[in-house]
Amino acid sequence: xxxxxxxxxxxxxxxxxxxxxxxxxxxxxxxxxxxxxxxxxxxxxxxxxxxxxxxxxxxxxxxxxxxxxxxxxxxxxxxxxxxxxxxxxxxxxxxxx
Numbered sequence: 736x737x738x739x740x741x742x743x744x745x746x747x748x749x750x751x752x753x754x755x756x757x758x759x760x761x762x763x764x765x766x767x768x769x770x771x772x773x774x775x776x777x778x779x780x781x782x783x784x785x786x787x788x789x790x791x792x793x794x795x796x797x798x799x800x801x802x803x804x805x806x807x808x809x810x811x812x813x814x815x816x817x818x819x820x821x822x823x824x825x826x827x828x829x830x831x832x
Contacts, residue, residue, distance in 0.1 A: 736768070742775035744786075750774065750808055754788075757816045761792065761823065769793040774808055788812045792819060799823075 739751050754772055773789040788811035789802040799822060801815040
């Protein structure tokens with residue numbers, strides 16, 4: 736179950752579809768109960784717009800999250816999903832050892 740939230744950003748169905756496709760690898764690798772995604776825009780110290788993706792994953796035994804800011808949402812989502820995937824694989828490898 737994926738829930739999308741927006742802060743200072745209009746709803747974007749194509750971004751939701753892109754994110755859902757990226758998250759499919761997480762669904763295949765773990766027992767996820769819920770995923771919450773928040774998209775928000777912020778301004779950095781030089782007054783440049785940054786697009787942030789915050790992904791919270793609820794598993795059977797723990798919760799994980801990753802917040803990435805970059806120039807666009809797709810890049811932020813990609814980095815966050817890869818980071819979470821690496822954490823899940825690390826956990827899986829530790830349990831298998």
